[in-house]
Amino acid sequence: MEKYSNVVGDMLKRSGHKYNDQGEMYFEDSVYLTEWKFTEEYFHTEINYLYRRKEMITMPWTITDDPNINWNEFGFIQKFHDPKAKEVLSPYHRNKHLEIYYVVKGIQEIRVEDEMVSLDEKDLILLNQQCHHSDVLSPNNMDIRIIGINLDYIETSLYPFISNQEIKSFITRMLEAKNVDSEYWIVRNTDLIDLFEKLSNEMRVKDDFYEDAIRLYLLRILQKLIPTEKKIKPFHGxxxxxxxxxxxxxxxxxxxxxxxxxxxxxxxxxxxxxxxxxxxxxxxxxxxxxxxxxxxxxxxxxxxxxxxxxxxxxxxxxxxxxxxxxxxxxxxxxxxxxxxxxxx
Missing domain, CATH: 1.10.10.60 (Homeodomain-like)
Incomplete structure (x- = not known):
């Protein structure tokens, strides 16, 4: 178990994902795609970036009981502060970028502001940069994909080409306002698995012209987003x-x-x-x-x-x-x- 504690500590410290003292998460690239694959025994995390090298780790869930890891040091807490709980909560944070969660398999819970959101297979949630949220990570059979897109990349490479007026308005509010409200969309039962698989492949392989392919797949995903529920809440910083x-x-x-x-x-x-x-x-x-x-x-x-x-x-x-x-x-x-x- 000690080898895992060293690996996870090193990965969390060296990751392209960072948290600042304002409770914001940011990443050192333009786009990332995270894949979480959980079983009852193991969890697998793979993060591919537009330019950075990928990050990947597979570990047993028993690592949550490892006394060599101080999870609080990295902002993770066991659910409801219960040391016997298998579930862990990721740090409660907001992003400096647009984030999209998509459930390929299983059920994923995310605490967004004061609401616990449950996502079933083919459900998606879209979060603007003011949404405080925390992921519930648990030993259930799940396959989750998370896209993060920096605002500069959105403004220059995606925004001018978006024809879906609802998503364009959502992004306009992100780009134009300094203190926008917390806004998130829930999109139920939308079949995007094929697009996510193609995006994953491009970000892993990085063949010739992969940047153009990634931009096109991101545009196609954004174009397909029709909200089932829209939530806007005051931003409390x-x-x-x-x-x-x-x-x-x-x-x-x-x-x-x-x-x-x-x-x-x-x-x-x-x-x-x-x-x-x-x-x-x-x-x-x-x-x-x-x-x-x-x-x-x-x-x-x-x-x-x-x-x-x-x-x-x-x-x-x-x-x-x-x-x-x-x-x-x-x-x-x-x-x-x-x-x-x-x-x-």
């Missing part, structure tokens, strides 16, 4: 990254978290967290914690046979009547009525 940490901590410790705990964990004042949560969610700290607890209570009501008293206690309420009052105010049903409605 560095505050968005801090809020993500707050949200993750509260969701993992919902049964007993306090503002004092947050202040101790993230080294900001309690007043700062109150203002931050209010600015981003529109709720007070207490209201947001209640929402998290009620969401967990709903999950337990749907998926377990625990008594309502046990569920109330598990999500942080000793007073059962108080739990009932909050639940009914939020969902206009008692917990018992909610369980019956969902199960029927």
């Amino acid at each position: 560095r505050k968005g990254i801090i809020f993500h940490e707050v949200d993750q901590y509260m969701r993992y410790n919902y049964e007993g978290v306090s503002l004092d705990d947050l202040s101790s964990y993230l080294k900001f004042s309690k007043d700062y967290f109150n203002r931050l949560i209010k600015e981003i969610t529109g709720m007070t700290y207490t209201e947001y914690l209640q929402l998290i607890r009620m969401e967990k209570a709903c999950e337990l009501l749907e998926n377990t046979d625990l008594t309502i008293r046990d569920i109330a206690y598990d999500v942080g309420y000793v007073n059962l009547a108080h739990f009932y009052d909050i639940f009914k105010e939020m969902y206009e049903l008692t917990p018992h009525e909610y369980r019956l409605t969902i199960r029927n």
